[in-house]
Amino acid sequence: MSELKRTPLYASYAKYGAKTIDFGGWDLPVQFSSITQEHEAVRTKAGLFDVSHMGEVDVKGENALAYLQYVTTNDVSKLAVGQAQYSVLCYPDGGVVDDLLVYKHADDHYLLVINAGNIDKDVAWLTEHLIDGVVIENISAQTAQIAIQGPLAESILQKLTDTDLSQIGFFRFQDNVLVDGIPTLVSRTGYTGEDGFEVYLPAESAEQLWDRLLEAGKEDGLVPCGLGARDTLRFEAKLPLYGQELSQTISPLEAGIGFAVKVDKETPFIGQEALKKQKENGPARKLIGIEMIDRGIPRTHYPVYVGEELIGEVTTGTQSPTLKKNVGLALVKSEYTALGTEVEVEIRGKRLKAQVVATPFYKRPKN
Structure with missing residues (x-):
C-alpha cells in the first residue's frame, strides 16, 4: 500500500488537535474541533483551511491564450490581468476531466488551480494537448495554499499585510503581496459560499503563516477547519465536488455550471460539439x-x-x-x-x- 501524501502543514495538525483521514491519497484533517463548530465559525466569523493538496500548473508562452481557449470551456480571452475564472476541462463527449480556476498573470502567463486527486491525470491531459509556443510546469509540490473564509476573513488577514485587501474584488487577485513578510498571491475566491481569500505561497513558509494567522485571528474567533466543514459549506452553497457532482460521466451542463461553458466561443474547444448539442436539446x-x-x-x-x-x-x-x-x-x-x-x-x-x-x-x- 502506497504511503499517504502530506502537505507542508502536516506537522502543524497535531498541535491544533486535528483528526486526519485518507482523502484521495492524502493524509488530511477531517476536523480539528467538530465539523458543526467549524462550519458555524466560517458562517459567522472565520475559518482557516489547509488546501495545499490542491494542484497548481503554470502555463507560459506566446500561445498560452490560444491553448487555454482550446482545452477549457470558458472564454479565457475575457480575463484581465489580475482576474480569475472558473472553468472546466472536458473530454470530447462532454464529460469532465476536472473543474479548475484560471488566473491571468499576463498575456503570456496563466496559473491553473486543479483538484488534488486529479493532478497527475490533468497534467497528462494538458501535456497531451500541448501546442507549440506553450510551456507548462506542475508547481504543486513547491506551492502551499491556505484559505481564510468567513465574514471576518478580510479584517483578520489585513492585520498581516500593508496591501489594502478591500481593493481585491471577487474573483480578482494580487501577486507579490507580503503577508507577514512572506511573498504570496492573494485571491478573493473560496469554496465555502462566504467571503474570503485563498493565499498561495512557497511551501516552506506555510507553517509560519498558518500559525501567525491563527494568532492574529484568535480574538475574532478564527479557528482551524478540516475537510468535513469544507464539504458541508460547499454543499450548502451548491459548489460542485469532482467525483460527486462532476465526473467523466457527468457533464458541466448536467451539473448546473453551464455559466462556465461558452458553447459559442469562436475558438473551438475540446467537448464543444457534444456540449452544444446537449445545450440545444436540453440535458x-x-x-x-x-x-x-x-x-x-x-x-x-x-x-x-x-x-x-x-x-x-x-x-x-x-x-x-x-x-x-x-x-x-x-x-x-x-x-x-x-x-x-x-x-x-x-x-x-x-x-x-x-x-x-x-x-x-x-x-x-x-x-
Missing part, C-alpha cells in the same frame, strides 16, 4: 436540491425514485448545519426537476419521501 439529467419529508439523511449514491421508476441518485447529502434540515443534491432525469416534485430516496432498504427544493441551500447575506 437528459439535471442536478437538483431535495429536502427530506420523512426522517432520514440522503447520502451519496442513494437511489432516487418516482413511483417504481429509478430517476437518478444522490450526489451529496447531509443534515445541513445551517438549516438543520436533511437535504441533498441529486442527479435525476430532467422531467422530474420541477420545484415541489415529490420523490423517494432509498435509505437502508426503505423508500423515504423527499421533495425537490430550490438551490443553493444557503446564500451569503448581502452587506
Whole structure:
C-alpha cells in the first residue's frame, strides 16, 4: 500500500488537535474541533483551511491564450490581468476531466488551480494537448495554499499585510503581496459560499503563516477547519465536488455550471460539439436540491425514485448545519426537476419521501 501524501502543514495538525483521514491519497484533517463548530465559525466569523493538496500548473508562452481557449470551456480571452475564472476541462463527449480556476498573470502567463486527486491525470491531459509556443510546469509540490473564509476573513488577514485587501474584488487577485513578510498571491475566491481569500505561497513558509494567522485571528474567533466543514459549506452553497457532482460521466451542463461553458466561443474547444448539442436539446439529467419529508439523511449514491421508476441518485447529502434540515443534491432525469416534485430516496432498504427544493441551500447575506 502506497504511503499517504502530506502537505507542508502536516506537522502543524497535531498541535491544533486535528483528526486526519485518507482523502484521495492524502493524509488530511477531517476536523480539528467538530465539523458543526467549524462550519458555524466560517458562517459567522472565520475559518482557516489547509488546501495545499490542491494542484497548481503554470502555463507560459506566446500561445498560452490560444491553448487555454482550446482545452477549457470558458472564454479565457475575457480575463484581465489580475482576474480569475472558473472553468472546466472536458473530454470530447462532454464529460469532465476536472473543474479548475484560471488566473491571468499576463498575456503570456496563466496559473491553473486543479483538484488534488486529479493532478497527475490533468497534467497528462494538458501535456497531451500541448501546442507549440506553450510551456507548462506542475508547481504543486513547491506551492502551499491556505484559505481564510468567513465574514471576518478580510479584517483578520489585513492585520498581516500593508496591501489594502478591500481593493481585491471577487474573483480578482494580487501577486507579490507580503503577508507577514512572506511573498504570496492573494485571491478573493473560496469554496465555502462566504467571503474570503485563498493565499498561495512557497511551501516552506506555510507553517509560519498558518500559525501567525491563527494568532492574529484568535480574538475574532478564527479557528482551524478540516475537510468535513469544507464539504458541508460547499454543499450548502451548491459548489460542485469532482467525483460527486462532476465526473467523466457527468457533464458541466448536467451539473448546473453551464455559466462556465461558452458553447459559442469562436475558438473551438475540446467537448464543444457534444456540449452544444446537449445545450440545444436540453440535458437528459439535471442536478437538483431535495429536502427530506420523512426522517432520514440522503447520502451519496442513494437511489432516487418516482413511483417504481429509478430517476437518478444522490450526489451529496447531509443534515445541513445551517438549516438543520436533511437535504441533498441529486442527479435525476430532467422531467422530474420541477420545484415541489415529490420523490423517494432509498435509505437502508426503505423508500423515504423527499421533495425537490430550490438551490443553493444557503446564500451569503448581502452587506
